Amino acid sequence: MTVLMDDGAEYEAVMKISTGMELGTEALMNEMLGSLIAADLGLAVQEPFFVELSAEFCASIPLPSIRARLATSCPLAFACLDAGKQWRGWNATDRISSAQEATAVSIMAFDAFTGNSDRRPGNPNLLVKDQEWRLIDHENSFSYRLRLFPRCQPWVVGNVAGMIASGAPSEHIFASHLIGRETLSLAPIKASWLALSDARLAQYDAILPVEWDATRPYLLEALQHIRRVRETIDPCLTELERILL
Structure with missing residues (x-):
């Protein structure tokens, strides 16, 4: 997602919403707490933040299934900054x-x-x-x-x-x-x-x-x-x- 910050800056982010998650908003809370504790323990994480899902944004999504998920989700989502293409996932050869x-x-x-x-x-x-x-x-x-x-x-x-x-x-x-x-x-x-x-x-x-x-x-x-x-x-x-x- 591209998110608009309060100061007008725009960032690419990875966002999680409550609908469709096994734990709903509890999963979002776990994301928040895990990110905060990991960072305090000196472990590197992607910067976390909250994202407000406006009704206008949800209604603008052309895919019906995604639009429905957004419309029924908690209006506050969890997100973290997108790492960018220079990062990859850990694999078995590492x-x-x-x-x-x-x-x-x-x-x-x-x-x-x-x-x-x-x-x-x-x-x-x-x-x-x-x-x-x-x-x-x-x-x-x-x-x-x-x-x-x-x-x-x-x-x-x-x-x-x-x-x-x-x-x-x-x-x-x-x-x-x-x-x-x-x-x-x-x-x-x-x-x-x-x-x-x-x-x-x-x-x-x-x-x-x-x-x-x-x-x-x-x-x-x-x-x-x-x-x-x-x-x-x-x-x-x-x-x-x-x-x-």
Whole structure:
């Protein structure tokens, strides 16, 4: 999409609307929260923002099926800046260099600790440009109530083992690349998670737009989970270390 900003600037963006999504506005909230937390943990994401869908815009779409989806969607959508043609998706032939190792294990920890099983070989959700990476697509993170078994509890022994199960739906794209690397360091991951203060978590809550207010119970559940990860970061990292080393 081309979006018009409040200051008159125009940007190319990738937009998600609530209609047609399995989780509706909850998926949009997950996108918002995932982008914010990832960025605060030092992981690169596409800049996120909200997009207002005007009635005039929705009515202008010539394709009936798309026009109907837009007309029945929440009037506030989630979007992020389009990365451009110089970026591509991660593929099976990509490798992790020594310089990328710390970022790779941080991404794997982020997915393990937020319950994101959707960065897998068949759907990597990772943009690549030379040695740079950017995370995309967080809609399936934090949906703890929908995945009761195994529930995301990375502080529990064996909880994240599915991330290294070759061929399983839960296999992480970095698993086979990181297993057995003796140079992995988890100390920076601990520091970044401990830096997620209660004040910052409250800001995530404050950012939630009124149009998505029905998702606040799920947001609060996600924030409580993040607090639990922060408070049990040592056993969480022990479990990550257990599967990789």
